[in-house]
Amino acid sequence: MAFERKPARPAAPRRRFTRRKGCRFCGDKTLKIDYKEVRNLRYFISERGKIVPRRISGNCATHQRQVTEAIKRARNIALLPFTSGHSFD
Amino acid sequence: MRTYETIFIVHPDVVGDQYAATVDKFKGILTEQGSEILKVDEWGTRKLAYQVKKQGRGTYVLVAYQAGPEVVAEFERRMRIDESIIKFQTIYLEKGLEVAPAPAASEAVAEEGAEAEESTEETE
Numbered sequence: 001m002a003f004e005r006k007p008a009r010p011a012a013p014r015r016r017f018t019r020r021k022g023c024r025f026c027g028d029k030t031l032k033i034d035y036k037e038v039r040n041l042r043y044f045i046s047e048r049g050k051i052v053p054r055r056i057s058g059n060c061a062t063h064q065r066q067v068t069e070a071i072k073r074a075r076n077i078a079l080l081p082f083t084s085g086h087s088f089d
Numbered sequence: 090m091r092t093y094e095t096i097f098i099v100h101p102d103v104v105g106d107q108y109a110a111t112v113d114k115f116k117g118i119l120t121e122q123g124s125e126i127l128k129v130d131e132w133g134t135r136k137l138a139y140q141v142k143k144q145g146r147g148t149y150v151l152v153a154y155q156a157g158p159e160v161v162a163e164f165e166r167r168m169r170i171d172e173s174i175i176k177f178q179t180i181y182l183e184k185g186l187e188v189a190p191a192p193a194a195s196e197a198v199a200e201e202g203a204e205a206e207e208s209t210e211e212t213e
Contacts, residue, residue, distance in 0.1 A: 035180075036096075036151070077096050077178040078137040078147070 023060035033066045035073035038080060045071060049081045090155045092127070092185045097168060097177035098147035101134055111173050112150055118167050124156030127186050142175045153186050 025031050035041070044052045044059075044067050051071055054064045074080040099111055112131065119126055132149035141147065156164075161179055168174045 073178065073180065075138070078098065078139055078141055078176060081138040 022058060023063050025063040026060055033070050035070040038074055041071055041074060047084060049083045090157060092155050092182040093161055093179055094153045094182050095177060095179045096149060096151050098149055098175050100173045100175050101144055101146040101148060103173045118164055119154050122160045122163060124154045124160050126152060126154045128153040144175060147175055
């Protein structure tokens with residue numbers, strides 16, 4: 001059976017997103033992670049409301065954990081959505 | 090004594106005197122149990138990220154206070170009973186309440202405030 005194997009996909013560009021490397025909270029010590037400041041947390045959630053992983057956000061482990069905790073707290077008190085699928089109005 | 094921070098969302102239909110009475114009532118619940126209120130911040134009515142008790146809006150109130158754990162339990166019990174409170178969340182502030190610099194200050198002043206804040210933290 002002439003089952004041609006698809007040629008291996010040409011190497012995808014290594015970096016799809018160009019995001020700044022390094023933890024922004026380590027770089028700027030004045031930045032505070034607070035679950036009430038939703039505007040700062042928006043950067044770390046996707047359009048669907050998911051938390052952006054560390055490999056993309058570039059946060060260090062400590063700060064990613066703090067961000068995650070803050071987002072979850074904000075979700076609990078309806079400041080951030082759990083998902084974008086339940087829009088109302 | 091521990092420092093706690095409670096956010097509660099008041100039903101959007103509770104307005105005016107009724108709303109003021111509700112906030113006062115819950116402040117009273119805290120003080121009558123011997124806790125010290127550090128901060129009360131009324132954010133006003135804002136849109137919720139998702140519906141809570143079929144409401145799309147809610148009036149946020151933030152209260153920071155010093156109290157023991159049993160006060161929090163009683164406070165939350167009373168909030169569950171009151172139907173004008175649609176949601177609440179209590180957070181334990183390990184570092185205590187951080188004094189935020191004046192909101193309507195220019196950037197330079199805000200930076201100074203942040204520095205001052207840091208130094209006070211160190212001295213504590």
